[in-house]
Amino acid sequence: MSFLPAGLPLPQPTVDDAPFWEAARRHELVVQRCTECGTFRHSPMPCCYNCQSFDHEWVKIKGNGIIFSYINVVHPVHPALKDRVPFNVVLVELPEAGNVRMVGNVLDTPFEELYVGMPVEVTFEDIDAETTLPQWKRAS
């Protein structure tokens, strides 16, 4: 059973970011990095914001992050969430990858126990035959 119910929009990989979602299927977290100047970037873009190079690689990281900010969704704004509020959404900063940030949910910790600076680690939720979402749990 996934953290959030079925019915929310799911990722559609594009030419610019398919490797990110393919890695998630393999339960790997990757971040795009410029091979010219080494700058990490997220969300994926075809061009480096630092040096404008189009050359890049997808770097597998361990997935150790810290909570940068967090909210508790109380109003079920999407029909799929009608019976599933409240739930947390967090913004995770990744020191391993130039402090890029990723949105996710902390699957094993209630909102009340979250705090800015809390260490988390990546986990993966297989949603359907095509889609896996990188997610987060309390760091072990």
Add this chain to the structure above:
Amino acid sequence: MSDWPMKDKVAIVGIGETEYTKWGQIKRSEFQLGCEAILKAVEDAGLSVKDIDGFASYSGDRNEPVMIATALGMPQLRFSNMFWGGGGGGGSGAVHNAAMAIYSGTANYVVAFRALAQGQFQRFGGPITDLVGAGNRIGGSMAYSLPYGLISAPQMFAMQTRRHMHLYGTTSRQLGAVAVASRKHAQRNPRAVMYGRPITIDDHQNSRMVADPLRLFDCCLESDGAAAVVLTSAERARNLKQRPVYIMAASQGSGPRQELFAFNKPNFDTANFEEVAKDLYERAGVTPKDIDVAQIYEDFTGMVIMSIENHGFCKRGEGGPFVEGGRIEWPDGELPINTSGGNLAEAYIHGFELITEAVRQMRGTSTCQVKDAEICLVASGPGVAPVSDMIVRR
């Protein structure tokens, strides 16, 4: 000193508005509302619709200039312009673009407007799913937030507000002070949707949570209505019916890497006005101390606090304490803001009702008139990109 060539060269000479209601209550079409507000603004200016030769709007307004020109029987359209980007970031920007058309000689009398019947189309508080495609799939940067249930505007800005609270100790009661000020001002404004419905800080604290830390009363209204202003050159303005309100300065744009949905913007605890406000003050040749009254777009209360910081009314991180103690309230506050009730209490016409209010303040006709006000700042669309600003003077 300013060397901005457009300073004081273009004026707002007419304003027009429909009635404002809660979303879903007006049965006339959104298109008709737009036409009504435009005709009222033209009449207020003492002009004929046949004088109007341009339109500017923003945020993907559905009412195309050529359709309006057709409906209203305009003999010639010389300028039709849309400010890119969503949210209310283009309110002052549409006025700025209209002013540029006039200053450049492209058109003579341009109307900037926003028509918005959320009841007939999409409620802005709802899920942001416009770009979701076949099979309920979303591509691009939104793919990194929507599947996690982060799918609406209040949630996005709750994330920024939490960060501001963490860094600077900003409190929910300080957010509430912004909401209370707007409601207070709306009690003197019969146009306001929240006229007759004041709130206290305790009411704010007891309002239901939407996306913690944002409560219901931290969020703008969802409304139906339309508003418009007519602009022309300062020279032509002098011979028209109303006292001209001059565009002292305007600025628009964005800081670096302000994509909304993946949350990697460098200045996460600001409203994206740092660069735009700097341009604004330099062009106007004034400082924050010279501003008598301000209309600061309230999408969410936390973003107002960040806007106040970005515009130099206090230092970064001090916006929470700044809004307390009545400092932003009419009549005695040192910086009265949102004197018609604004997006939180008058109506959410995407912040264009803040622009008509700025004009009223400069004409001396606001229902919360700031005594001897000479300069008014308008900040449009905190936290989105691009944003826009203007300073008007009497």
